[in-house]
Amino acid sequence: MVEVFKQYLAEKMPLTEADWAVIEPVCIIKKLKKHQFLLQEGDVWRYHAFVCKGVLRRYSIDAKGVEHIIQFSIENWWAGDRDSLMNKTPSKYNIDAVEDSIILVIRNEDFDRLYQQLPAFNNMVNQILFRSFNASQERINATISMTAEEKYLYFINTFPALANRIPRHMVASYLGITPETLSRVKSNLSKNK
Structure with missing residues (x-):
């Protein structure tokens, strides 16, 4: 599965064999069964996680026990809790596998070293953060301005x-x-076809 990550990087940045020789040793593969946690609320998140295979969800549970899904992550997407990572505070979120999944994780201190040592990696991460910020803004806009349909x-x-x-x-x-x-939305949409 490390090859999946290598291919992803090669598509996002100029990746030399020397660069890969620095990156590969810090990559850790985790296999998650369906419903298995990558992160549980209250734990401090210390990694950067890349989905090689499967689907993850990040969610919180309110005082009434209702789940609120914040994000899904599928193959070639990143997952984690940036706030917990950056501030070293307990996470408000759970991240678990929606289906059997294979995740590549890199410890934050190793990720920071890659970020500093490899300018192309640094540029790639900045582009990912920029796109992630834009996607979050789109999601907020959709949540507050769109009908259910x-x-x-x-x-x-x-x-x-x-x-x-x-x-x-x-x-x-x-x-x-x-x-x-x-269910009503899907029913109405199928009737209107």
């Missing part, structure tokens, strides 16, 4: 590979609607 259509058009891999109740949680509302 518009949110669902935006989700399936933006993440077509993801829509069929996750259970309906998780899609509803991610969209901030109830599973019943999602």
Whole structure:
């Protein structure tokens, strides 16, 4: 699975064999079974995690026991809790596997060293952070301004590979609607075809 990460890097930055010789030794592979945690609320996140295979979800649970899914991560996406990582504080989130998954993790201190030693890696990380920030803004805008139907259509058009891999109740949680509302939306959309 390290080869998956190497290919990803080669597509995102000029990757020399010398660069890879610095990166590969700090890569740790973790295999997660469906429902197994990568991070649990209250733990401090200390890694950068890349999804080689599978689907992860990051979520919180409110005082009433309701899950609120913040993010899904599929192959070639990153996962983690940046706030916990940067501030060394207990995470407010859980990250677990929606399906059996293989994750490549790099300890934060190793990641920082790569960031400093390899200018191309540094540039790639900055581009990822920029895109992530833009995606977060789009998600906030969709959450506060779209109807349930518009949110669902935006989700399936933006993440077509993801829509069929996750259970309906998780899609509803991610969209901030109830599973019943999602069922009505899907029913109305199928009637209008």
